Amino acid sequence: MENLLEIKNLHATIDGKEILKGINLTVKAGEVHAIMGPNGSGKSTLSNVLVGHPAYTVTEGEIFYKGKNLLELAPEERSHEGLFLSFQYPVEIPGVSITNFMRAAINAKRQYLGQEPMNATEFLKMMREKRALVNLESKLANRSVNEGFSGGEKKRNEIFQMAMLEPTLSILDETDSGLDIDALRIVAEGVNKLKREDTSSLVITHYQRLLDYIKPDIVHVLYNGKIVKTAGPELVMELEERGYDWIKALNN
Amino acid sequence: MKSKNNILKKLANKAYEFGFVSKIKTEVIERGLNEDVIRLISGKKNEPEWMLEFRLQAYRYWLTLEMPSWAHLSIPPIDYQAISYYADPLKKNNEGKSKEIDPELMKTFEKLGIPLEERLALSGTAVDAVMDSVSVKTTFKEELKEKGIIFCSMGEAVQEHPDLVRKYLGTVVNYRDNFFAALNSAVFSDGSFVYIPKGVRCPRELSTYFRINAANTGQFERTLIIADDDSYVSYLEGCTAPMRDENQLHAAIVEIVVNNNAEVKYSTVQNWYPGDAEGKGGVYNFVTKRGDCRGTGSKLSWTQVETGSAITWKYPSCILRGDNSQGEFYSVALTNNFQQADTGTKMIHLGKNTKSTIISKGISAGQSQNSYRGLVRVSKNADGARNYSQCDSLLLGDKCGAHTFPYMDIHNKSAVIEHEATTSKISEDQLFYCNQRGIGTEEAIGLIVNGYAKEVINKLPMEFAIEAQKLLSVSLEGAVG
Numbered sequence: 131m132e133n134l135l136e137i138k139n140l141h142a143t144i145d146g147k148e149i150l151k152g153i154n155l156t157v158k159a160g161e162v163h164a165i166m167g168p169n170g171s172g173k174s175t176l177s178n179v180l181v182g183h184p185a186y187t188v189t190e191g192e193i194f195y196k197g198k199n200l201l202e203l204a205p206e207e208r209s210h211e212g213l214f215l216s217f218q219y220p221v222e223i224p225g226v227s228i229t230n231f232m233r234a235a236i237n238a239k240r241q242y243l244g245q246e247p248m249n250a251t252e253f254l255k256m257m258r259e260k261r262a263l264v265n266l267e268s269k270l271a272n273r274s275v276n277e278g279f280s281g282g283e284k285k286r287n288e289i290f291q292m293a294m295l296e297p298t299l300s301i302l303d304e305t306d307s308g309l310d311i312d313a314l315r316i317v318a319e320g321v322n323k324l325k326r327e328d329t330s331s332l333v334i335t336h337y338q339r340l341l342d343y344i345k346p347d348i349v350h351v352l353y354n355g356k357i358v359k360t361a362g363p364e365l366v367m368e369l370e371e372r373g374y375d376w377i378k379a380l381n382n
Numbered sequence: 383m384k385s386k387n388n389i390l391k392k393l394a395n396k397a398y399e400f401g402f403v404s405k406i407k408t409e410v411i412e413r414g415l416n417e418d419v420i421r422l423i424s425g426k427k428n429e430p431e432w433m434l435e436f437r438l439q440a441y442r443y444w445l446t447l448e449m450p451s452w453a454h455l456s457i458p459p460i461d462y463q464a465i466s467y468y469a470d471p472l473k474k475n476n477e478g479k480s481k482e483i484d485p486e487l488m489k490t491f492e493k494l495g496i497p498l499e500e501r502l503a504l505s506g507t508a509v510d511a512v513m514d515s516v517s518v519k520t521t522f523k524e525e526l527k528e529k530g531i532i533f534c535s536m537g538e539a540v541q542e543h544p545d546l547v548r549k550y551l552g553t554v555v556n557y558r559d560n561f562f563a564a565l566n567s568a569v570f571s572d573g574s575f576v577y578i579p580k581g582v583r584c585p586r587e588l589s590t591y592f593r594i595n596a597a598n599t600g601q602f603e604r605t606l607i608i609a610d611d612d613s614y615v616s617y618l619e620g621c622t623a624p625m626r627d628e629n630q631l632h633a634a635i636v637e638i639v640v641n642n643n644a645e646v647k648y649s650t651v652q653n654w655y656p657g658d659a660e661g662k663g664g665v666y667n668f669v670t671k672r673g674d675c676r677g678t679g680s681k682l683s684w685t686q687v688e689t690g691s692a693i694t695w696k697y698p699s700c701i702l703r704g705d706n707s708q709g710e711f712y713s714v715a716l717t718n719n720f721q722q723a724d725t726g727t728k729m730i731h732l733g734k735n736t737k738s739t740i741i742s743k744g745i746s747a748g749q750s751q752n753s754y755r756g757l758v759r760v761s762k763n764a765d766g767a768r769n770y771s772q773c774d775s776l777l778l779g780d781k782c783g784a785h786t787f788p789y790m791d792i793h794n795k796s797a798v799i800e801h802e803a804t805t806s807k808i809s810e811d812q813l814f815y816c817n818q819r820g821i822g823t824e825e826a827i828g829l830i831v832n833g834y835a836k837e838v839i840n841k842l843p844m845e846f847a848i849e850a851q852k853l854l855s856v857s858l859e860g861a862v863g
Contacts (some may be wrong), residue, residue: 181818182817185810204813204817206822209817209818215818217815223833224833224834225830226830226832226837230833236820238820238825240823247781
């Protein structure tokens with residue numbers, strides 16, 4: 131299998147403070163990786179650095195995505211190249227309907243790929259199909275992006291956008307946070323329906339419960355800015371039983 | 383973000399797409415203002431004696447006034463003797479009488495997206511095209527006439543419908559109203575005249591397109607709209623000017639009379655040249671717009687999208703005289719670079735059960751200053767008056783200013799007055815969220831600003847709405863930083 135993502139010795143800072151201290155990680159096409167770890171270990175920083183959030187500075191290391199130097203691409207180019215982040219805290223954009231937002235996103239990508247803008251009929255048909263996939267009510271699609279949405283609705287909207295943009299590598303950042311068990315199941319089922327043989331995911335989570343639904347191939351533990359343990363799915367159960375203290379003890 | 387500076391530069395260059403100058407032979411009278419100049423203008427327009435008297439009276443009053451200084455604006459001194467008060471771009475024949483349209487003039491309006499040939503008209507809008515001081519052409523005049531609708535230039539109305547003009551001119555905005563109203567009443571040139579007879583619903587959108595072309599001239603158009611009982615009209619106004627280093631003065635008056643159960647919708651997309659990124663040049667837009675809802679159950683709504691002008695001083699207002707009359711004001715005012723805007727409305731409740739709505743959305747970027755100034759007055763006898771005001775400000779960057787000056791003057795205890803105000807910023811998180819979905823920063827700002835202004839944009843007729851959306855994006859993209 132081909133390497134989709136290769137992270138080599140990645141160091142990153144925010145406001146001058148080093149959060150990532152030498153991450154090495156390789157994701158092959160088709161794989162689902164879980165990144166677990168205690169709070170403050172750098173999980174969200176890793177996802178933000180991957181999608182090019184301007185608040186973070188990469189001070190050392192390299193990231194290759196589809197063989198390209200990811201760090202040279204602007205955030206929107208990373209998106210066009212198939213990188214998607216389901217945000218932990220999706221922002222509200224008042225007055226901008228999900229429909230208009232998605233049309234802008236899809237057409238920006240098509241322009242990048244040298245394609246004509248999608249016509250209205252085709253676009254609305256796609257909206258309907260993808261909405262059905264993640265159980266997003268039609269009335270939500272006409273509302274402003276995330277404005278007044280419940281926690282569950284926001285996360286479902288993230289997965290809906292993921293369905294629309296059909297990413298190659300999707301990063302789910304604490305997608306389970308703030309969800310009750312029913313909402314979690316709906317969101318996870320949406321993610322599973324979107325899984326194709328050639329698409330990969332990074333599932334970032336503190337708890338095991340999301341991983342009951344989205345089965346990882348490989349599990350990493352991130353602690354203090356480094357990946358300190360990598361194993362198969364059985365590691366999830368072990369962490370659930372033993373917590374993170376033994377990991378911390380081993381690495382302090 | 384490192385790309386921001388580039389975006390800004392790119393936009394500074396492309397932002398104003400109407401800044402071209404047309405080479406048209408234009409008759410411009412000598413600069414300066416005195417009674418002879420007023421007689422000259424009146425003579426050129428072949429006006430009756432009463433019209434000249436009206437002008438002279440206003441001029442003499444204007445001489446006693448000083449420019450108002452209460453607005454939150456810093457206005458450099460204006461030399462009123464350095465301006466030419468009349469510029470005529472139409473061709474004359476040998477006797478200097480009959481006038482022709484220079485093909486270059488037709489081209490200019492085509493370039494502005496305003497075709498003057500009826501067969502090319504978009505979505506059936508009738509247009510009165512005004513360049514400098516003169517109405518160039520009014521389309522669909524004949525067709526409208528069949529319904530008894532009068533749609534022509536002010537100059538023509540004075541000739542053809544003197545009784546109507548005399549009956550209504552200056553009855554909504556008296557020449558004594560303010561400094562610029564007095565100036566306009568003295569030197570006004572073509573704007574549009576509209577009369578909708580009783581019971582007629584105007585089948586077309588009527589619009590006037592104002593273009594300043596000549597240098598060192600002022601534009602002082604005057605528009606008068608009369609909607610008789612049970613009639614309806616939707617009227618649109620658009621304006622552009624070339625990019626010039628000197629400031630140009632535009633001081634217009636719009637008067638609207640709304641009779642029993644009539645309804646007038648007045649929409650403006652104001653895109654006068656705003657000056658360059660350093661604040662050089664641009665139009666001074668000092669305008670008095672007012673409607674008098676004289677009739678029972680009459681309704682007037684003002685919708686404005688203001689993106690242009692170096693300085694804007696403008697308060698489209700409603701006098702709610704008739705019982706159950708309604709006034710509305712929907713406004714988006716965007717300022718960038720060194721633009722200044724002091725704009726808002728006055729809602730004067732005189733009749734019983736009158737209702738007014740004010741939705742104002744200010745957007746400030748660059749080093750601009752943007753003020754909302756509004757008055758809600760409820761008089762002693764105006765039982766059951768209601769007002770709802772919402773004034774929002776959106777700030778882009780930290781060098782600009784947004785200000786709100788709401789005045790309330792309530793003399794009747796039954797009045798219900800609501801006022802809401804918010805101030806917000808486009809956050810880095812919102813922009814990044816858009817970026818992550820593949821939407822570039824420029825487009826994201828346009829999207830967010832249009833979302834913010836949506837409530838007002840939605841009030842515009844379809845084609846104007848699309849133009850307004852584009853304008854908002856073009857005037858602002860990349861302005862965050």
